[in-house]
Amino acid sequence: MLFDSYQTQGFHDEMFDAQGVPRPEARLLVETIQSLEEGQLLRSQRAAERLLLQMGITFNVYGDSAGAERIFPFDLIPRIVRADEWEWIERGLKQRIHALNAFIYDIYHDKKILKDGIIPEEVIRSAAFYRPQCEGIHPPLGVWCHITGTDLVRHSDGQIYVLEDNLRVPSGVSYVLENRDLMKRTFPSVFEGLRVRPVAEYPDKLLEMLEAIAPPGCPDTPTVVLLTPGIYNSAYFEHSYLARQMGIPLVEGRDLSVQDRTVYMQTTKGLRRVDVVYRRIDDDFMDPEAFRPDSLLGVPGLLDAYRAGNVALANAPGNGVADDKVVYAYVPKIIRYYLGEDPILQNVPTYLCWKDTERKHVLENLDKLVVKAANEAGGYGMLVGPHSTAVQREQFAQKIEANPRNYIAQPTLALSTVPTLIEDHMEGRHVDLRPYILFGKDIHVMAGGLTRVALRKGSLVVNSSQGGGSKDTWVLSDSGKAVAS
């Protein structure tokens, strides 16, 4: 009943094929949903929302009145990923992270890739997240991107593309873990039948990684802390959630101090040494001595202690140089340069506005393209051409002309859809997928990730700040066929 009027509308739908037949891996779920009593799904949906509010699983909205917290809307219909497809995605992500890590190391040391002319030096020097303060630093194990939240999308051609790498301070993983809990309560039998791969080991893997990067010579169980900007940060729930799941102290900048290039936390029994900091504060705010001097959130001297090798930081400061959307355009070349391999996961074709010919093309096709600021995130600083007004396009044209280095453009992708409960029936809504990748001794890819969904009809913007919600992601452990239930 719920699916009776469901239309894939020419998009690639993750659950139904173009003829409206459930894909094999989704059949059991579709049957289960069809067999529910009328209204049951909606009741479960409401119950889930109440639970989220009661448990305080909320995010703060900037610019809203003080203390405004909202739940991140959650939709009960999961996205299903076949085992063989996931295996391929996982290989692609590992390849990409290896290459990006080698690239960041190179940028802060020999800069071979610049000397060899693969990337113009000017691109790096003008990258907003390039940090000269990090030149020559040797992070433990040589790892710069400990936690990555790569954004993947599927276009109407059925192909998966990497949209963004998100190397700096990716958030959202707590929703993956909480969503799974909610889903297990709602669809226990489907979980048994489908053999969905678990995500619950993530906090263990994260702690394992953080302990692995502890500086040499610290105790067997190093002191690991999670550094948060505080309760008014939009992702504060996640910070406290992860600290709780890992059993480590959640600290604010004012809890830490640096003496003799060593980091300490202020406890009721005096100062205690800290070995590893999982920092959820941006580079800029991390250390007023090294970066923005007006930061009140950071710890003076933290970068110096890190440079001295007395504390490990995850993620490594300076790794955002690879988050620049102009650098993104070079990732296929980066993979070939450092690994000598062809990229497994494709980039979205990207026009660089600082190149005269490409800028011309962009300006002539603003109504068809998506324009993005090279250094913005969260859906800010973005123009979705086909959904824009002439005035907005004119504003962007001026911005691009004024600062071409800061803009890139991409074709408007027809993101794939997943059925989503709208009132009492299903409608397709566009989704992306953000898996979380951990890099310590080796690389671990979470089975699944955060499926973000643009809840507004027709919208392609999935960010929570722009009316997005989330879904659970089910990676199957079999070869994609539903196990007989």
Add this chain to the structure above:
Amino acid sequence: MNRAKRPLLSRVADSVYWMARYIERAENVARFIGVNLHLQLDLPLAPAHQWQPLIDTSGDTEVFKEKRGEATEESVIQFLAFDDENPNSIYSCLRFARENARSVRETISSEMWEQINSMYLQIQLQRATPQHDALPEVLRNIRLSCHMFQGITEATMQHDEAWHFLRLGRLMERADKTSRILDVKYFILLPSPENVGTPYDDLHWAAVLKSVSGFEVYRKQRGRISPIDIVEFLVTDREFPRAIRHCMEVAGESLRAITGTPAGQLKYPSEQLMDVLRGELENVRMSAVIRTGLHEYLDGLQTKMNAIGESLNQDFFVLRPEKKLEGVQSQAQVQRSEEARA
């Protein structure tokens, strides 16, 4: 794997301590209002006479006068229960308790957080849709919710150092509130406590006992309503949970558990101050208190308890001195960044 005993961050200890104080404060304000509402049904006195002491109990006489002027039933209840500009209103207390709890969610149990969160969501709702007739029920529910929070805390939180700070906060606040209510009742009702009370005075003193859930215990132990006996009971009883001496005894136990100081020794200034006060409460004679004046005595008690509070702050909570002021500001400083996503 068994990890080494985790040190407690000063900031976390501070927040846990204040979280507990605010919950206890909310409960006490709800008690005061509830008993007064009840009392009103028995008393033919002018309303103003009856509601002003409640403001005095909370210590916000000046703020109230400035904001609300005359103390009527409505203005007092609004001010004490729902006013967001009164930092000691039930609403503000629950908001602050929740804010503190939010900053230590990884230290308290999930159940404790959920209880505080739902109390806050509840009062927000009641504040938005006030219903006078439902007020006694609302106040009763707040009291019960606070009790439930205490129960959840006992049953779900590790009885570790943070728990001791929590208990310390609860008891310091409770002792303070008991002393305040005694002081105010004394001030308003009985310039000379040796006076035999009129029937109305008896009702008032019974209300004092009821506001601290002490009526039944008092009756069992001491029988007749007598102001001096009531004062003695609420100050020096060792076993009544809201008596000042009981609070200080148990607070002292938690303080020792926190410091780990061996029996017979006192290491921290806060321990020394606490020890002196416990000794005084053990040996106090009511006749002497009456001679010096009850108000003067209670005033002295409050000063000593405040000194202990300040000393706890110095011994355990104070952060790097040069960063102290920045703490407040840093909470307002937001970063727009990758964190804005999700």
